[in-house]
Amino acid sequence: VSYEAGRYYVSVTAEIEETSRYNNDLEASYHPQTDGIGVDLGVKSLAIVSDGRIFENINTSSRARRLEKRLRREQRRLSRKYEMRKKKGGSTATASANIEKKKLSVQRLHQRLANLRRNHENQIIHALVEQKPRFITVEDLNVTGMMKNRHLSKAVSEQRFYSFREKLRRKAESIGIEFRIADRFYPSSKTCHACGHVHSSLKLKARIYVCPVCDYTEDRDLNAALNLRDTKNYRIA
Ligand SMILES: [Zn+2]
Numbered sequence: 001v002s003y004e005a006g007r008y009y010v011s012v013t014a015e016i017e018e019t020s021r022y023n024n025d026l027e028a029s030y031h032p033q034t035d036g037i038g039v040d041l042g043v044k045s046l047a048i049v050s051d052g053r054i055f056e057n058i059n060t061s062s063r064a065r066r067l068e069k070r071l072r073r074e075q076r077r078l079s080r081k082y083e084m085r086k087k088k089g090g091s092t093a094t095a096s097a098n099i100e101k102k103k104l105s106v107q108r109l110h111q112r113l114a115n116l117r118r119n120h121e122n123q124i125i126h127a128l129v130e131q132k133p134r135f136i137t138v139e140d141l142n143v144t145g146m147m148k149n150r151h152l153s154k155a156v157s158e159q160r161f162y163s164f165r166e167k168l169r170r171k172a173e174s175i176g177i178e179f180r181i182a183d184r185f186y187p188s189s190k191t192c193h194a195c196g197h198v199h200s201s202l203k204l205k206a207r208i209y210v211c212p213v214c215d216y217t218e219d220r221d222l223n224a225a226l227n228l229r230d231t232k233n234y235r236i237a
Contacts, residue, residue, distance in 0.1 A: 004107070004111065005104065005107035005108045005110065005111045006104045006107065006108065026175075026176040028176075029176065030132075030175065030176030030177065031132070032132050032133060032134040032135075032177070033131065033132040034131045034132060034133050034134070035133065035134055035229075036133050036134040036135035036136065036137065036178075036180075036229055037049050037050050037051055037128070037133045037135075037136055037137070037225075037229055038050040038136075038137045038138075038188075038224075038225040038226060038227065038228030038229030038230070038231075039128065039136060039137070039138050039168075039225060039228065040139065040188065040189075040221045040222075040224040040225040040228060041138065041139065041141075041161045041164065041165065042057075042221050043057065044057060044060070045057055045221065046058070046120075046121075046124065046164070047124055047128075047164075048219075048221040048222055048224070048225050049128070049225055050222070050225040050226045050228065050229040052222065053127070055124045055127070058116060058117055058120035058121075059117070063116065064113065064116055064117075067109060067112055067113050067116065068113065070109055071106065071109040071110065071113065074102065074105055074106045074109060075106055077102060078099070078102045078103060078106055081098065081099050081102055082099065085099065117160075121164055121167060122167075124164075125167060125168050125171050128168065129171055129172060129175055129177060132175075132177070133177060134177075134178065135177065135178035135179070135180055136168065136172055136177055136178070136179055136180065137180040137181070137182055137228045137229055137231065137234055138165055138168070138179075138180070138181060138182070138228065139181075139182050139186075139188055139224075139228060140181050140182055140183065140184040140186075141158065141161055141162050141165065169237055178236060179236065179237045180234040180235070180236055180237070181234060181235055181236075181237050182228055182231050182233060182234045183231075183233035183234060183235070186227075186231055186233045186234075187200075188224040188227040188228050188231070189202065189209075189220060189221075189223070189224045189227075190202050191223075191227050192209070192211040192213065192214060192216050192223070193216065193218065193223050193226040193227050193230070194211060194214050194216035195211060195213055195214040195216065197211055197212070197213040197214070199211060199212060202220075206220060207219070207220050208220060209223040
């Protein structure tokens, strides 16, 4: 039994017989129905798929923004209440009923945001696997680099990429879909999907990829997703 944000949760474990879904020959028994897909993870849109599908970043939705705004306001109110209590000489270790109430509302908002993000991620993952692709390729993420990142907001968004990718990997694994991670140094964004030229001076803010060699023009993230789909530089996770 656990307690979080004013609610009790009960978890139950049960032993179930192993089914064919979890056998080692899972991949052999998996029958793909569509070609493999490449998935590019981004900030503006969370995921861009080589088949053209775009999944928005929930954090930029008005629902998430409203919740975040309310959360910031509630957090400010809570810290003010703490300050007042300190000034009056009260202990901050034992909070008043009023403070407890505020704390609970902050926790609830945190939880609602987390639920919103989790639901959104689960929906995307479901959409990616339900068409039974032959494989899924994603880019490699520099985990050690992201931990060293001093910009908190960037570190947080990278952390979310990582957890999203892990969730997708586990889901693919449970179904038997081959999960590919492109080589860390494979330039999926800078490579022209039409002629293979590596456009090394491509600016980070350029949203459209225009190949200086063959004039191929494509949305930057879609070009990257197509390259991820077709690359031979990958490892199977
Ligand atoms: Zn080209």
